[in-house]
Amino acid sequence: MIKYKGNGDIEQLDRDVVGEICDKYNESGISDALRKAGYVPSLEIGDPEAAALELYLNVDKPTEFAGVAYIWICDGYEEYVFETKHAVMLFLKEFTPMIESVVRLYRLPSEN
Structure with missing residues (x-):
């Protein structure tokens, strides 16, 4: 889990924040657990087979973080948490072009 601080600084957390939320709300589904914790699905871009950001x-419930995001690239993924909504906006500004580029390359016709 990575904490994105909003000025480009990141901090590796030695916690599984999403796992803690799933345990607290007795949910195996991440989306359901995050909703119960006070987070709402806000944006999903990309193609899950190539690269995606969720x-x-x-929104209206006190939570430890302003947001939670996942970035998938092929078979790997990273989890992010954010201190502020401003950090979320900077994260989107930084990572959205990368997701779009990977998806575009993935969709190019094969040169075989």
């Missing part, structure tokens, strides 16, 4: 934001 974002959940805190």
Whole structure:
């Protein structure tokens, strides 16, 4: 789990924040657990087969973080949490072009 601080700084957390939320709300589904914790699905871009970004934001319930995001690239993924909504906007500004580029390359016709 990576904490994105909003000025480009990141901090590796020695916690599984999403796992803790799933345990707290007795949910095996991440989306359901995040909703119960006060986060709502806010943005999903990309293609899950190539690269995708999924974002959940805190709306009206006190939560530890302003948001939670997942980035998938091929078979790997990273989890991010954000201190502020401003950090979320900077994260999107930084990572959205990368997701779009990977998806575009993935969809190019094969040169075989």
